[in-house]
Amino acid sequence: MRTRIITGVLAGGAFIALLMVGGYAYAALIALMALIGYDEFIRMNKLGRTGAAALCGFAGLILFLLPAFDPGTGYLNTVTTERLVWFLVFALLAVTVLSKNRTTVDQAAYLFLGAVYLGIGYYYMIETRLSGEHGLFWTLFVFLAIWASDAGAYFTGSLIGKAKLWTLTKLWPAISPNKTVEGALGGAILSVLVALGFHLARPEWISLGRAAALGVVIAVIGTLGDLMQSAYKRVKGVKDSGNLLPGHGGILDRTDSWLIVFPFLHLIGLL
Template identity: 60%
Template sequence: MKQRIITGLIAGIGFFLLLYAGSYPFAGLILILSVIGYDEFLRMNDLKKNKAVTYLGYAGVILLTLPWQNTMPSSWLRTEHVLWLLMFLLLAITVLSKNKITIDHIAMMFLGMVYVGIGFHYMIETRLMEGSGLFWTLLIFLCIWASDSGAYFTGTWLGRTPLWPTISPKKSVEGSLGGVAIAVVVAIVFALVRPELLSIGHAVLMGAVIAIVGQLGDLMQSAYKRVKGIKDTGTLLPGHGGVLDRTDSWIIVFPFVHLLSLLPQL
């Protein structure tokens, strides 16, 4: 427990300093996390046997994570173009390798690229939002963490009804609802601090969406680890597991709030 607390404090302080520092320092951190997270995904699925294909996977994640459209607004290349080109290259590898690298292999690699790369990409996109990037990024992160903490403490205190016992036996319906309520409260506080950016009604919606989708992201990772028979995705953070263990909610929530247009347009 002591190691877990110390690791959490050091990582948390460093994370917030880079988040506050701005676009490039934060983008650099997120890019590093995306590569490590993708490496964890490859290891979990035993997909690192062919170095050339593995390097293509890393390159794909980097391309999907980087906000190159912000720096090259006139570029013809769009995200869907990158996705298609990566799919094409991976499918071509199955032909060139004469099926030594199978469709199942490259399908899992492609899934990992999208899951990790797009998820981390939208964290950078949010921070880059002109004039209010820090506000929205903090709002989302703090609502996610408030939901996690609220669900844990409410579940410990009032938890009676299992939420999804076959996937995560310790989670309860009461804890889940408590997490949603706490996230909504946090979002309302943001609305009170910056009413010109966020109304109370919008805050309630955002807090609820972030909490519900964040909890679903956590359950997705739990379901995946249960299938693979592992406790943690990695060992990077002593007492906390790997990058994907800590960011399972992040990489689902950030794209989702953009998908629902809950943030101002960039």
């Protein structure tokens, strides 16, 4: 626990500092996290990290992250995304042919999935921060609501369990045996409270109703993102995606909710 706390304080402090600075410093941090996360994804799937297919995957990931080098351009428009996705598929399938199936279609599919999943997810973390004069406000809003949901879920479940008020209801035991319905509700409540705090701080930027709705959506989608990663790791037979962060696992373990929440909010027009 001590190691976990020290790592959380140091890594969290550095992350918040660069988030506040913004610009290329924050974009570079997110890009680095994306590259490390993709490497973890490759290793979880027991794929080669230096072959032509992996290099295509890394290249695709980097292309998704171009806003880190040219902020505020709205790079991922529909036409550009279609071209990037198609050429990434083309490159990966070409590798299967040129390697005479030493790189299989299944392996190419994993690499494609990882590049799109991580590339778009981390892209929107950059896009949110670099999007105009209120970028810091909205980025902090989303991150703090996610963290509030995680903390609220953990402490609600722990307090009810220790007090033995009633038997906790498992949320999805086949995937994540420690998550409970009560914890999820506690997380959603705390997420909404944090969101309402942002409304009180800047009522001209976000209405009461929108803040409450965003708090609920972030809690629900964040929990789903966490479950997605848990389900994937369970299938792959691993506990953590990596060991970069002592006591916390890898980059993907810490950003599983972020990778789903940020693009979801943008793509359905909530941010």
